[in-house]
Amino acid sequence: MSQSLLVIAPHADDEILGAGAIMARAAQAGARVAVIVATDGAASDPGRDATTLASLRREECRAGLERMLGYVPPLLFLDQPDGGLSSTAIPRPQMAALAAFVADAAPDTILVTDPADGHPDHKAAFGLASRIIGSGTGRVLQVMPVSQRVDRRFDPTGYDATPVGDFAARKRAALACHRSQLDPVAGFSLAPDICDAFTTVEYVRTAYDRLDRSNDAIPAAHFDSLFTQSPDPWRYDSEPYERDRFQRTVAALSGRRYRSALELGCANGALTEQLAPLCDRLLATDASLAALSAARDRIGARANVVLEQRTMPQDMPDARFDLIVASDMLYYLGLDGVVALMAAIERSATPDARVFLASYLGETETIITGEMAAEIAIAHLPGWTRIHAERTDRLRIDVMARV
Structure with a gap:
């Protein structure tokens, strides 16, 4: 007790x-x-x-x-x-x-x-x-x-x-x-x-x-194992939830051109492929080398897309971005990881930046849920406000901008 x-x-x-x-x-x-x-x-x-x-x-x-x-x-x-x-x-x-x-x-x-x-x-x-x-x-x-x-x-x-x-x-x-x-x-x-x-x-x-060490972020080895078994372990191309997530993401971000965008946890590049037309430059990152290999096969030689292995939040790029996308990945970081990532985003975001958060609302394999991860993220972005919000039974989207 x-x-x-x-x-x-x-x-x-x-x-x-x-x-x-x-x-x-x-x-x-x-x-x-x-x-x-x-x-x-x-x-x-x-x-x-x-x-x-x-x-x-x-x-x-x-x-x-x-x-x-x-x-x-x-x-x-x-x-x-x-x-x-x-x-x-x-x-x-x-x-x-x-x-x-x-x-x-x-x-x-x-x-x-x-x-x-x-x-x-x-x-x-x-x-x-x-x-x-x-x-x-x-x-x-x-x-x-x-x-x-x-x-x-x-x-x-x-x-x-x-x-x-x-x-x-x-x-x-x-x-x-x-x-x-x-x-x-x-x-x-x-x-x-x-x-x-x-x-x-x-x-x-x-x-x-x-x-309790189970609060730690899910290690890259977990995702390496998944992507070694299949280049599309979550069926990004066929699962209705995933297609809906991508469509809602593009719709929420359209109407604006982004000079320099950062995608966190790009997995096999399925969302990267749809974000690229909105951006002059897109840096897509993932901790898993196996996931990035699948992403390179998918993305090919797009001139405005760079793929890099980075483990968040400790490997946040030393650059400035006017769009930062964290889609269905925050809950893998645990509370400490989300808190640290928001501090890193605060430092890396331009004054006119948008921070896009998408969170799965079903049960996850992690100690924090998608709903928890979203609220932790928002709570650790003081000086920001939510300019767009939508939700379905399975998905929550929040778009943040500086006040």
């Missing part, structure tokens, strides 16, 4: 819904528990005065935590706008308060909402947590599914389930404190069967463990 647990909730009640018993069990074992509530929760009922509702939700949060733990733990309200949480644009006074609070909490484990949750604040809260863990604070980062369970679209694959058990009555009482979220006549309301599900079992998934 963690000696110190920090729970980051996008809204007051998410900490009880996703982690009520986890917090109670940790406190019972002698661990220190602290909670951050990121938004004011004032948008849950458009029919109420926002200031009054925000104040009410803070009171409900304190009451719920006292019911759940027997005391109110150290608690920070960041009071960011409900529905408008950003992992990179929190005002300086609140960021200073956050930094001081986290330093005092000294968490071993940080537990935050899963970015697979549909609510944008839940995604941004994960990005914020990734900034904390990425700065060197804490050992373990875990996620808890909340809004995907509320929306009845939760798939438990990949999660560890923990029965609420003896804490069920306490958790029901804690949830009952959040009256503003239980009134079916008001705005948002938690259905009784949803509350029952949350008081039966809680789920977590580990996204990072500083002491």
Whole structure:
């Protein structure tokens, strides 16, 4: 059991819904528990005065935590706008308060909402947590599914389930404190069967463990093996998902000519081939020599394309690019790798650059998911904003530009 647990909730009640018993069990074992509530929760009922509702939700949060733990733990309200949480644009006074609070909490484990949750604040809260863990604070980062369970679209694959058990009555009482979220006549309301599900079992998934080497990037040897067996291991030319990814990529980037572009993780060059007509010069890189061999066979002698073996993020080219493409490759780097890559991209991107991120939304062979990788990347590009976003059931695309 963690000696110190920090729970980051996008809204007051998410900490009880996703982690009520986890917090109670940790406190019972002698661990220190602290909670951050990121938004004011004032948008849950458009029919109420926002200031009054925000104040009410803070009171409900304190009451719920006292019911759940027997005391109110150290608690920070960041009071960011409900529905408008950003992992990179929190005002300086609140960021200073956050930094001081986290330093005092000294968490071993940080537990935050899963970015697979549909609510944008839940995604941004994960990005914020990734900034904390990425700065060197804490050992373990875990996620808890909340809004995907509320929306009845939760798939438990990949999660560890923990029965609420003896804490069920306490958790029901804690949830009952959040009256503003239980009134079916008001705005948002938690259905009784949803509350029952949350008081039966809680789920977590580990996204990072500083002491676990499985957080490391997938080595080039893994991809060498794949491309030695087949020049097209993911069926880029026939798989509908891959064709859709390429088409959406070109559509999102069209309408502009790129002077100098960088493609990270080019694999066998299937996407490189489609990016080349958009660019005066395209440097396509991959860590795998076998993949690059397949790419050379595919690309041939295109005058504006250069293929190089480079392992990211440590081998970032010493050059400037107005387009950087990271398509379906970030999750292979792990959290530390994504954080380091974003720092390298920040240094290499021209003032007018576009950073293109595409992320697979299904299960991966890596500790972080595509959704996690995308939010980590966005959280570590301060001073950038998303100028294009789209998603399907299997794919997420984000195009970033400097503010």
